[in-house]
Amino acid sequence: MxxxxxxxxxxxxxxxxxxxxxxxxxxxxxxxxxxxxxxxxxxxxxxxxxxxxxxxxxxxxxxxxxxxxxxxxxxxxxxxxxxxxxxxxxxxxxxxxxxxxxxxxxxxxxxxxxxxxxxxxxxxxxxIRPIIAEKIREEFARIKKSEDHLTGFFKVIATLTPSELEVLKLLCKGLKRKEIAEERSVEMETVKKQISSLLKKFDRRNTKEIVEVVNELKLFDMIRDIS
Missing domain, CATH: 3.40.50.2300 (Response regulator)
Incomplete structure (x- = not known):
């Protein structure tokens, strides 16, 4: 040897x-x-x-x-x-x-x-010792859950109108409703309706939850680059 x-x-x-x-x-x-x-x-x-x-x-x-x-x-x-x-x-x-x-x-x-x-x-x-085997199983489960979550988000994004997609992009940039209305040159009521539609489609209680998930799943760059 x-x-x-x-x-x-x-x-x-x-x-x-x-x-x-x-x-x-x-x-x-x-x-x-x-x-x-x-x-x-x-x-x-x-x-x-x-x-x-x-x-x-x-x-x-x-x-x-x-x-x-x-x-x-x-x-x-x-x-x-x-x-x-x-x-x-x-x-x-x-x-x-x-x-x-x-x-x-x-x-x-x-x-x-x-x-x-x-x-x-x-x-x-x-x-591969027992502790590591268990951790690997947990990690695969986490990745699978993340992938399922990601697939669900892609399906929702596919249903968004161009206006809703633009509002989502601006939300991800940190803009408030008033700022979004000014940026898009539309009435505040229009922005409210579009955000309401986003909440319904994503099944979330507020826009903060949507933005957090988008960032967590690393969708921000993709959303930002979509025209």
């Missing part, structure tokens, strides 16, 4: 020493560097180019490890990053995976589990 070069990053010396001992116990594992902060981890990774990085989440700041992981992934996309954490916080762990890490471990994990994670990462066989 080829030698696996590992970088450790943890602000607690006791944790670093333990990981160093674990690495030293295996003939095909080599410690290339040991960092005390996220900043050091990025700098040392750029110079040493390790195969594996064991990276603590919380160092000089609460999210230092996550920021470091994102930077290391940009510089060394082939380097496998395993995140180390004290608390198994679902949202934090999922945020870490979004930076490109391949696995995560509780710091107190047994030696055997740490070694298994290292070898699995080196062989591109890191498992």
């Amino acid at each position: 080829e030698t696996i070069h590992i970088l450790i990053a943890d602000d607690m010396e006791a944790h670093r020493r333990r990981l160093e001992r674990i690495i030293a116990s295996e003939k095909d594992l080599v410690l290339t560097a040991s960092a005390k902060s996220g900043y050091e981890a990025v700098a040392l990774a750029a110079v040493k180019k390790p195969n594996i990085v064991l990276l603590d989440i919380e160092m000089e700041s609460q999210m230092a490890g996550i920021k470091a992981a994102a930077e290391i992934h940009k510089i060394l996309p082939d380097t496998k990053i395993i995140m180390l954490t004290i608390h198994q916080d679902n949202n934090v762990v999922f945020a870490a995976f979004q930076t490109g890490i391949v696995d995560y471990l509780i710091k107190s994990a047994p030696k055997e589990e740490i070694l298994e994670a290292i070898y699995s990462a080196a062989n591109n066989q890191s498992p």
Whole structure:
């Protein structure tokens, strides 16, 4: 088996020493560097180019490890990053995976589990752990809901008259009813009727809700460019 070069990053010396001992116990594992902060981890990774990085989440700041992981992934996309954490916080762990890490471990994990994670990462066989699988399912559900919402909005937009579409564009720009009337050179009553029609078609209680959804679904640019 080829030698696996590992970088450790943890602000607690006791944790670093333990990981160093674990690495030293295996003939095909080599410690290339040991960092005390996220900043050091990025700098040392750029110079040493390790195969594996064991990276603590919380160092000089609460999210230092996550920021470091994102930077290391940009510089060394082939380097496998395993995140180390004290608390198994679902949202934090999922945020870490979004930076490109391949696995995560509780710091107190047994030696055997740490070694298994290292070898699995080196062989591109890191498992999808239960927390991450659940988060992925939740994310897909959110995306599906967003897509359904987007489809519904497109259907409504297709039913808008040119005048209603123009009013919607102006609402998205932040104009008030009086300003819209002046901009379009129409009576205030006409604008009120068009807004009332928009509320009915979009099934919303007020224009603020419509604008919020348009912005949330990133439709603003599309609406702005429609003639």
